[in-house]
Amino acid sequence: MLTDKELADYIFPEVKETIEDLEKRYPKRNLKEEAEVTRFAPSPTGFLHTGSLFTAMICDKVARQSGGVFYLRLEDTDTKREIENSKTIILDQLKAFNITPSEGFLGDKQVGDYGPYVQSERADIYKVVIKYLISIGRAYPCFATQEELDAMRKEQEAAKLITGYYGQFAKYRFLNNDERKALIDSGKPFVIRFKSLGNHIKKIRIHDLIRGEFDIAQNDQDIVIYKSDGLPTYHLAHVVDDHFMRTTTVIRGEEWIASLPIHLDLFEALGWEAPRYAHLPLILKQTEEGTRRKLSKRLDKEAAVSFFLEEGYPTEAIIMYLMTIANSNFEEWIFAHKFKDMDQFNFTFDKVSLEGALFDINKLNFFSRECLAKLTKKEITDMAYEYATKYSPKLKEVIDSDRAYFEEILNIEREKENPRKDYYRFIDLYENIAFFYEDDWKNIVNDIKNLPFNREKYNNETIKEVLRAIYDNIDLPDEESVWFDHLKQIGAKLGFAANNKEYKESPDSYKGVVADVAEILRITLTTRKNSPNLYYVMRVLGLEKSKQRIDYIITLL
Numbered sequence: 001m002l003t004d005k006e007l008a009d010y011i012f013p014e015v016k017e018t019i020e021d022l023e024k025r026y027p028k029r030n031l032k033e034e035a036e037v038t039r040f041a042p043s044p045t046g047f048l049h050t051g052s053l054f055t056a057m058i059c060d061k062v063a064r065q066s067g068g069v070f071y072l073r074l075e076d077t078d079t080k081r082e083i084e085n086s087k088t089i090i091l092d093q094l095k096a097f098n099i100t101p102s103e104g105f106l107g108d109k110q111v112g113d114y115g116p117y118v119q120s121e122r123a124d125i126y127k128v129v130i131k132y133l134i135s136i137g138r139a140y141p142c143f144a145t146q147e148e149l150d151a152m153r154k155e156q157e158a159a160k161l162i163t164g165y166y167g168q169f170a171k172y173r174f175l176n177n178d179e180r181k182a183l184i185d186s187g188k189p190f191v192i193r194f195k196s197l198g199n200h201i202k203k204i205r206i207h208d209l210i211r212g213e214f215d216i217a218q219n220d221q222d223i224v225i226y227k228s229d230g231l232p233t234y235h236l237a238h239v240v241d242d243h244f245m246r247t248t249t250v251i252r253g254e255e256w257i258a259s260l261p262i263h264l265d266l267f268e269a270l271g272w273e274a275p276r277y278a279h280l281p282l283i284l285k286q287t288e289e290g291t292r293r294k295l296s297k298r299l300d301k302e303a304a305v306s307f308f309l310e311e312g313y314p315t316e317a318i319i320m321y322l323m324t325i326a327n328s329n330f331e332e333w334i335f336a337h338k339f340k341d342m343d344q345f346n347f348t349f350d351k352v353s354l355e356g357a358l359f360d361i362n363k364l365n366f367f368s369r370e371c372l373a374k375l376t377k378k379e380i381t382d383m384a385y386e387y388a389t390k391y392s393p394k395l396k397e398v399i400d401s402d403r404a405y406f407e408e409i410l411n412i413e414r415e416k417e418n419p420r421k422d423y424y425r426f427i428d429l430y431e432n433i434a435f436f437y438e439d440d441w442k443n444i445v446n447d448i449k450n451l452p453f454n455r456e457k458y459n460n461e462t463i464k465e466v467l468r469a470i471y472d473n474i475d476l477p478d479e480e481s482v483w484f485d486h487l488k489q490i491g492a493k494l495g496f497a498a499n500n501k502e503y504k505e506s507p508d509s510y511k512g513v514v515a516d517v518a519e520i521l522r523i524t525l526t527t528r529k530n531s532p533n534l535y536y537v538m539r540v541l542g543l544e545k546s547k548q549r550i551d552y553i554i555t556l557l
């Protein structure tokens, strides 16, 4: 009868290399003891999930802060799911977040001594390992058809048994090698299955860097490790790649915990030491009904990283926000560091909160405002321009038309100790500043009813009177307080109190308060009730243009 070794040679005659050859080709990395080798292993589905960005961020951080290596491996063995261009999309998107693997598949090239880093190019390597497993009797060809597998499942369900290919149900496990060869010779299609020696009644102890120690049922499924298309399944590829790429810590989503017994079973069969594991919590979303569910690609726009890029969120804010989800002590740290130098923060697995991974867009908006507020006018203009070039022709046009003017608009109360936090994303930036541009301002005010003057308080005549007085007397001194004093004087002459207190003491003696005068001026210049600081708005527009606007509104009223 054919030995296991002969069967292995019979199935894979072209495979001449051995595990020892691979061990030599991919030697242990020459790194310091504490250096972590981490990897991000996306499948090319054309879509970077926010949860994957979260994972990649942590992989990158852990490698960098330990002086290790962070590499990218493309997991494209599921050829059905692959989408054109998606490989480079993922890298471009990571890059936008400043996550740049130093090794692996880097889009236009592959870098490093542990490649290839694209799984579909590693078929030969997997075959060496699969052949080895057959040769030691720990893997075998399985000829089960889909119908057979379906029938088996039905039988198991009817008997309320665990479903799957295991124990007595693992029918092709019991063939002898001659029978196996005969079926191969007859041309029957087959896959290769791992022969598990586990027993699901028994437990194995798991050590997870985030969850600590816990017990979980052993694997006893004879899982498929090699598909009829010549490629391995995720389980085998994970074990082989993380072994030969010398990953020290596998950081991945918690959805993989359930498969961990399979992976440990495979490591053991191969006689390899398993890497450390850290299973990250899923990012959840609070639904309107108050329940929590996984951030869903289908239902939630914020599940796709592209959403944030298209909306023009500063990528740094997203990373900061994700780090608050990752480490419970980060938020306090980044406040203390004034939203700067997050590289100095030390990430630790034991501070990953397991229940706190709830996605909160309001909090992200808050981080965004902080990030945009700390930039200089030049920095924010560069960022806005980069965004505009990709996503907003109108914004690009206005920056191109007069960059210095744009910078001054964004500089209103910016470069100072407590800057204003007007902006949190670029998608609506233009809308917010459109009134600074003459054509847009005119478009709005031409329909004078659009202006939110408080018509219950003032009729057109009062508004005109106020505007005329401002037109005749307003100036633009260097000090804001002086300017405001002048505005008060203008108001006083017209019968407006200098402050609320004065007004309240004798409401009948006044037409209103100076704030009302300012509001009329604000609406005139900006078309809104809320705007950036009015004095600075006037400074950006200039005295001349401000007066022209006042005059124009008087003629329209």
Ligand code: GLU
Pocket (backbone or CB within 6 Å): 040, 041, 042, 043, 075, 238, 251, 252, 253
């Ligand atoms: N390719 C797997 C995925 O996209 C990677 C899981 C892992 O990190 O091992 O889910």
